[in-house]
Amino acid sequence: MIDTGEVRIQLRKGGHLKLERALGARVTSVRGTAWITAERNAGDVVILPGDSFIVPCDKLVLVGPLSGTVTLELQGARDAGSGALTHRRGPIAKLWALV
Numbered sequence: 001m002i003d004t005g006e007v008r009i010q011l012r013k014g015g016h017l018k019l020e021r022a023l024g025a026r027v028t029s030v031r032g033t034a035w036i037t038a039e040r041n042a043g044d045v046v047i048l049p050g051d052s053f054i055v056p057c058d059k060l061v062l063v064g065p066l067s068g069t070v071t072l073e074l075q076g077a078r079d080a081g082s083g084a085l086t087h088r089r090g091p092i093a094k095l096w097a098l099v
């Protein structure tokens with residue numbers, strides 16, 4: 001495993017972050033309230049500023065602002081070939097390798 005550090009991303013209303021094969025990744029709200037839903041997971045999760053969510057599965061996970069804008073911090077140890085993180089406007093998987 002390679003420790004990739006942290007990635008910080010800001011999502012505006014209508015935007016979302018798509019996490020694929022991100023088991024164990026930590027999503028923390030730095031500013032704003034985030035809504036999180038994981039494929040085949042019972043119920044959605046809402047995190048407030050300072051709250052974190054650990055991705056519980058290797059299925060698709062979507063993260064977005066509940067309203068307005070949310071700033072998120074993404075952390076996790078990742079294997080180089082273990083999956084990709086994508087923002088709705090394009091891939092951010094390469095960011096994991098840069099930090």
